Amino acid sequence: MQASSVDEFDSTTYKTLLESTKAIPWKIDWASKQFSYIGPQIERLLGWPQASWKSVEDWAMRMHPDDRENIVNFCVERSLLGEDHEADYRAMTATGDYVWIRDVVHVIRLPDGSPEALVGFMFDISERKRTEQQLLEMQKKLEVLSYQDGLTGVANRRMFDSMLEAEWMEAKRSQQPLSLIMIDIDYFKQYNDYYGHLQGDEILKCVARLLNNACLRAKDFFARFGGEEFALILPETNESSAKKIAERCRNLIFKEQIPHAQSGVSQILTISMGIGTIVPTMHDERNTFLEMVDTLMYQAKNEGRNRIVQAQTRT
Numbered sequence: 001m002q003a004s005s006v007d008e009f010d011s012t013t014y015k016t017l018l019e020s021t022k023a024i025p026w027k028i029d030w031a032s033k034q035f036s037y038i039g040p041q042i043e044r045l046l047g048w049p050q051a052s053w054k055s056v057e058d059w060a061m062r063m064h065p066d067d068r069e070n071i072v073n074f075c076v077e078r079s080l081l082g083e084d085h086e087a088d089y090r091a092m093t094a095t096g097d098y099v100w101i102r103d104v105v106h107v108i109r110l111p112d113g114s115p116e117a118l119v120g121f122m123f124d125i126s127e128r129k130r131t132e133q134q135l136l137e138m139q140k141k142l143e144v145l146s147y148q149d150g151l152t153g154v155a156n157r158r159m160f161d162s163m164l165e166a167e168w169m170e171a172k173r174s175q176q177p178l179s180l181i182m183i184d185i186d187y188f189k190q191y192n193d194y195y196g197h198l199q200g201d202e203i204l205k206c207v208a209r210l211l212n213n214a215c216l217r218a219k220d221f222f223a224r225f226g227g228e229e230f231a232l233i234l235p236e237t238n239e240s241s242a243k244k245i246a247e248r249c250r251n252l253i254f255k256e257q258i259p260h261a262q263s264g265v266s267q268i269l270t271i272s273m274g275i276g277t278i279v280p281t282m283h284d285e286r287n288t289f290l291e292m293v294d295t296l297m298y299q300a301k302n303e304g305r306n307r308i309v310q311a312q313t314r315t
């Protein structure tokens with residue numbers, strides 16, 4: 001007598017507790033695939049009345065069509081194995097919107113191990129999903145930013161390093177010539193001193209935009225190497241093609257006729273370039289090649305600026 005009244009008290013308390021949580025409790029009879037229970041909170045969350053949840057069909061049909069097949073298959077598979085499981089999916093509301101749900105399922109098993117019933121809780125995880133999505137978008141943005149030069153918007157030194165490494169390996173494998181052009185603005189310190197640093201920034205942006213347009217093939221890669229120095233990686237490009245591209249760079253800058261009153265070589269802005277071409281062998285070092293091309297660029301400076309110096313390398 002006393003035991004049954006305690007049981008009665010407990011089941012009422014449990015029910016009150018279950019129906020006052022944010023998580024929505026439910027139970028499905030495995031043989032009939034009917035809901036034997038679902039918490040009344042379901043109506044508040046999805047808008048469908050409690051009594052409208054009759055069978056697993058109602059559950060499956062109120063799921064986003066893109067989630068349905070995978071989720072239903074996954075839950076049936078786990079239940080048959082007698083394994084408790086969790087599934088995230090988008091549940092459709094009565095007004096046709098979607099709410100992210102995490103269903104946490106416990107399998108009640110018969111003595112032979114087969115499922116007798118499934119019980120579980122549905123949790124509204126929309127907020128968590130939104131935060132996850134925002135984090136993902138922020139991560140993507142950060143990834144782009146970490147490879148982008150903040151001022152000019154072109155690839156930065158870090159991206160240049162990984163690109164050169166990748167193209168170097170590819171050239172080594174394919175035994176195709178790889179060309180590199182290092183480009184530096186002439187008398188840029190004087191430009192800054194005369195026109196001001198902000199105007200200097202504008203010119204760096206303009207030069208980056210112009211030189212970026214000199215790369216016509218998808219594989220060509222342009223980056224700001226640092227300060228007022230830029231670099232062009234040209235895969236599968238021999239010496240004569242690389243020379244033509246360097247000349248195109250010079251012409252693009254020349255056509256813009258950017259005034260540079262303090263330049264020692266001209267009244268307009270000019271650039272100096274070094275070009276190297278290599279078919280790398282196992283004895284070659286990427287950094288040695290890079291330093292060699294950079295040295296050629298400085299040689300162009302020493303020889304009077306506004307010119308191109310090309311290495312006499314093997315191709």
Ligand SMILES: Nc1nc2c(ncn2[C@@H]2O[C@H](COP(=O)(O)OP(=O)(O)OP(=O)(O)O)[C@@H](O)[C@H]2O)c(=O)[nH]1
Nearest residue numbers: 184185186187188189190192197200201227228301
């Ligand atoms: N405005 C601006 N200037 C920069 C930036 N990065 C580097 N510089 C400037 O570029 C100038 C480079 O000067 P130098 O290395 O002496 O070279 P230069 O004056 O171009 O002389 P040469 O290269 O020998 O022709 C310095 O004054 C730097 O301050 C930048 O992001 N913005």
